[in-house]
Amino acid sequence: MTVWQEDAARDLVLNAGERFALLTRGEGSYLWDDQGKRHLDFLGGIAVTSLGHAHPVFVDAISKQAATLAHVSNYFATPPQLELAARLKRLAGAGIDGRVYFSNSGAEANEAAFKLARLHGGAERPRIIALENAFHGRTMGSLAITAKAAMRAPFEPMPGGVEHIPATIEALEAALDDRVAAVFVEPIQGEAGVVELPEGYLAAARSLTLKHGALLIVDEIQTGAGRTGSWFGFNHEGITPDAITLAKGIGGGFPIGALVTFGAASSLFTPGSHGSTFGGNPLGTAVANAVLGEIESEGLVENAAARGAQLRTVIEGIGSPLVSGVRGRGLLIGVALTAPVAGMVVTAAQKRGLIVNAANPDTVRIAPALNIGDAEIEEFQTLFATALADVRVELAASETEKANV
Numbered sequence: 001m002t003v004w005q006e007d008a009a010r011d012l013v014l015n016a017g018e019r020f021a022l023l024t025r026g027e028g029s030y031l032w033d034d035q036g037k038r039h040l041d042f043l044g045g046i047a048v049t050s051l052g053h054a055h056p057v058f059v060d061a062i063s064k065q066a067a068t069l070a071h072v073s074n075y076f077a078t079p080p081q082l083e084l085a086a087r088l089k090r091l092a093g094a095g096i097d098g099r100v101y102f103s104n105s106g107a108e109a110n111e112a113a114f115k116l117a118r119l120h121g122g123a124e125r126p127r128i129i130a131l132e133n134a135f136h137g138r139t140m141g142s143l144a145i146t147a148k149a150a151m152r153a154p155f156e157p158m159p160g161g162v163e164h165i166p167a168t169i170e171a172l173e174a175a176l177d178d179r180v181a182a183v184f185v186e187p188i189q190g191e192a193g194v195v196e197l198p199e200g201y202l203a204a205a206r207s208l209t210l211k212h213g214a215l216l217i218v219d220e221i222q223t224g225a226g227r228t229g230s231w232f233g234f235n236h237e238g239i240t241p242d243a244i245t246l247a248k249g250i251g252g253g254f255p256i257g258a259l260v261t262f263g264a265a266s267s268l269f270t271p272g273s274h275g276s277t278f279g280g281n282p283l284g285t286a287v288a289n290a291v292l293g294e295i296e297s298e299g300l301v302e303n304a305a306a307r308g309a310q311l312r313t314v315i316e317g318i319g320s321p322l323v324s325g326v327r328g329r330g331l332l333i334g335v336a337l338t339a340p341v342a343g344m345v346v347t348a349a350q351k352r353g354l355i356v357n358a359a360n361p362d363t364v365r366i367a368p369a370l371n372i373g374d375a376e377i378e379e380f381q382t383l384f385a386t387a388l389a390d391v392r393v394e395l396a397a398s399e400t401e402k403a404n405v
């Protein structure tokens with residue numbers, strides 16, 4: 001073990017596996033480690049660094065705001081906070097009635113959404129519906145709506161009333177009644193392996209929740225901020241939800257989250273019903289304004305759509321027998337593998353200088369910066385093809401070894 005690996009093994013909480021590298025610097029879609037090795041970043045800190053690393057717009061916003069005003073508490077309003085609230089309402093199409101609550105992470109945005117659901121439901125509507133394989137965060141409320149039993153089990157009892165149903169329109173139709181407070185959905189289940197909802201699901205969920213008086217809450221934490229080639233995942237089905245949650249890409253690397261409410265759902269929170277000391281601070285909101293402003297002015301939502309299509313062609317074009325298909329939309333891509341070797345592919349890619357991750361054992365997730373161009377895609381193609389070939393060699397070698405035993 002190197003010194004930093006020993007430090008990490010001794011001092012960091014044991015909630016993650018061994019770290020791949022000690023990263024010291026980033027620029028655009030590249031990262032450098034302590035050995036001076038350059039890595040092509042096609043994970044973007046898990047769909048976070050929308051503009052890549054150390055983008056001048058990000059650096060400028062953070063520096064200027066830090067030198068002006070970083071924090072004041074929610075007893076006060078600040079210009080960046082008001083600007084970001086108005087911007088998010090406009091981008092989300094939340095209309096004049098919309099409201100924005102700021103948090104510091106995705107899980108916290110979902111905690112707020114969970115409380116919103118309870119406020120809406122009251123005693124008459126104790127049920128909350130979420131989907132099988134859903135991921136909504138690791139804090140107690142967001143964990144309760146997360147589906148994976150293994151993540152929840154050690155921390156039970158969970159906040160009650162949550163049911164996980166299969167992601168089919170029929171299952172939703174069967175589950176909904178007038179005792180449901182809210183339905184939580186991700187437009188694409190990122191953590192589950194970049195799994196899309198069935199065609200028409202969001203539209204059906206919208207009409208069914210309206211019929212039964214339940215809130216439709218869309219978790220856009222991974223899919224929002226242009227990632228899927230539209231501003232938000234729900235735009236692909238042209239619906240108006242009651243609330244969306246945001247984080248990851250909106251801050252481009254600065255920790256910030258938000259709950260945007262639409263229409264009547266906007267009057268559920270009242271003074272004293274929720275809060276966060278850091279939430280909506282001028283530093284975070286100034287950065288998010290700058291990041292979203294750059295995405296808008298540089299046409300990065302359109303770039304995400306175009307580059308996503310290009311990447312899909314590139315991945316299919318590699319023609320590796322290890323790849324069975326490509327899922328996702330825009331620059332949220334899941335490369336489906338024919339065997340549970342995603343971990344091996346990620347390690348092989350890492351050795352070659354490409355950062356991607358294993359969303360699950362048979363899916364490699366790709367979520368690069370929204371401003372990638374031909375150069376990054378060409379380099380990705382070479383590195384990813386090489387990594388897939390490396391894994392085939394490794395697999396063949398272990399087969400031979402087995403045969404020789």
Ligand SMILES: *Cc1c(COP(=O)(O)O)cnc(C)c1O
Nearest residue numbers: 105106107135136137219221222
């Ligand atoms: C990452 C993620 C979360 C949790 O966000 P954190 O900032 O890690 O708390 C919730 N929902 C979805 C869909 C996510 O991708």
